[in-house]
Amino acid sequence: MLRLNGAPVDGAHAVFDLADRGLTLGDGLFETIPVFGGRPVLLARHLDRLEAAAAEIRLPVDRAFCESEALALAASADGDCVIRLTVTRGAGARGLAIPDGGEPTVIAAASPYPKGALNAPIRLATVSVRRNPTSFAARAKTLSYLDSVLAFDAARRAGADDALMLNVSGRVACTAMANLFAAFDGTIVTPPVSEGVLPGVIRALVLEVCASLGLAAEERPLAVDDLFGADAVFATNSVRLVMPATALDGRALGGDGDAAGRLRAAVAEACGASA
Numbered sequence: 001m002l003r004l005n006g007a008p009v010d011g012a013h014a015v016f017d018l019a020d021r022g023l024t025l026g027d028g029l030f031e032t033i034p035v036f037g038g039r040p041v042l043l044a045r046h047l048d049r050l051e052a053a054a055a056e057i058r059l060p061v062d063r064a065f066c067e068s069e070a071l072a073l074a075a076s077a078d079g080d081c082v083i084r085l086t087v088t089r090g091a092g093a094r095g096l097a098i099p100d101g102g103e104p105t106v107i108a109a110a111s112p113y114p115k116g117a118l119n120a121p122i123r124l125a126t127v128s129v130r131r132n133p134t135s136f137a138a139r140a141k142t143l144s145y146l147d148s149v150l151a152f153d154a155a156r157r158a159g160a161d162d163a164l165m166l167n168v169s170g171r172v173a174c175t176a177m178a179n180l181f182a183a184f185d186g187t188i189v190t191p192p193v194s195e196g197v198l199p200g201v202i203r204a205l206v207l208e209v210c211a212s213l214g215l216a217a218e219e220r221p222l223a224v225d226d227l228f229g230a231d232a233v234f235a236t237n238s239v240r241l242v243m244p245a246t247a248l249d250g251r252a253l254g255g256d257g258d259a260a261g262r263l264r265a266a267v268a269e270a271c272g273a274s275a
Contacts (some may be wrong), residue, residue: 001073003108020105022088025096026144028105029053029061030086034113034239035074036272040083041238043070045201053140054087060104061087069108080113082239088143117240118273119264123247124175125160126224127151131196138173138196152176162235163241164224165249167196172222178243179203180236182227184258189226192219202236202267209266215259221258224248232257234264242267 002009004016021027023115031046032100040046047063054061066085073083086107092099129151131138137147148165154175157162163176172191174180179200181190188210191197210217233245233253244256268274 001076001110003069003073005106006069009236013264017091017105019091019093020088021025021090021092021102022086022105022143024094026142027057027059028086028088028143029057029059030084030141030143032141032238033070033083033085034271034273035083035110036113037080038074038077039272040070040074041271041273042201042205042273043067045204046085046238047149049141049199049201050077050087053136053142056140058098059087059089061103062106066106066108069106073108073110077110079084081110082113083108083110086143108111114239119242119244119268120240122161122175122235123226123245124162124164124245124249125155125158126249127154127158127163127165127176129154129163129165131165131167133167133196135196139193139198141198148176161246166181166224171195172224172227173197175235178237178240180245181206181234181260182220182230183224183228183232183234183254183257186259187212187216187218188259188263189218189220189222191222195221200236201238202241203273205267205270206236206242206263209263209270213259213262213266214264227253231253232260234260236267241271241273 004014034041037209088105090102090105151163173196207217231254235243
């Protein structure tokens with residue numbers, strides 16, 4: 001299912017302005033939102049993040065319109081699905097200057113929820129692509145996503161499921177598609193956003209849920225060796241929720257762990273997903 005600027009698209013093809021800055025410059029943002037039981041999960045939080053990022057780059061976003069597009073797709077979906085909202089700056093003249101008075105393009109798409117993705121375990125491989133904490137693209141869901149694409153491809157070619165991405169200082173940042181956590185004796189640790197980390201929606205939920213489970217939560221830098229010393233390592237994103245990380249560069253990581261297992265169940269419940 002596809003919608004372009006509020007209108008349903010018949011099939012997978014639509015009339016699109018080839019001068020759109022989302023296409024020519026990657027000038028735009030997106031959000032990926034699962035739908036479980038007909039409900040877009042944590043939709044308000046996704047729209048909050050979209051609005052905050054848009055304000056930083058002076059991209060006009062109509063929150064109410066984006067919300068209505070997501071709800072329209074969720075209402076017409078046949079079962080659980082994944083919605084992607086894409087907002088570009090729209091068409092503009094050649095060059096880098098941000099145009100005045102441009103009209104954003106809003107693309108809303110839905111696809112079936114990928115079978116077996118929920119809480120699926122992953123193996124990680126360290127890649128050479130680094131996260132730059134000074135870059136806006138490191139802390140926002142921009143259309144300039146090639147670093148993650150290349151990192152993910154390198155990890156897959158190394159026989160892993162996802163990439164461990166370090167920041168420019170060599171510390172743990174995230175995976176190509178998710179935030180990273182490590183559990184140490186009942187304390188759940190994740191790198192702060194200042195390490196080059198996306199402020200993930202499920203990342204924030206995990207930090208909130210910890211208190212209700214009697215777990216301490218910390219945001220602090222992590223070294224790669226810290227992961228091998230952890231009781232458990234897991235990754236989070238909005239579609240797959242909480243993914244146990246079982247290996248890094250062919251070395252086994254800590255077991256699933258009681259704390260990680262309880263967090264996984266609590267997040268799934270909060271999102272209305274079958275654990």
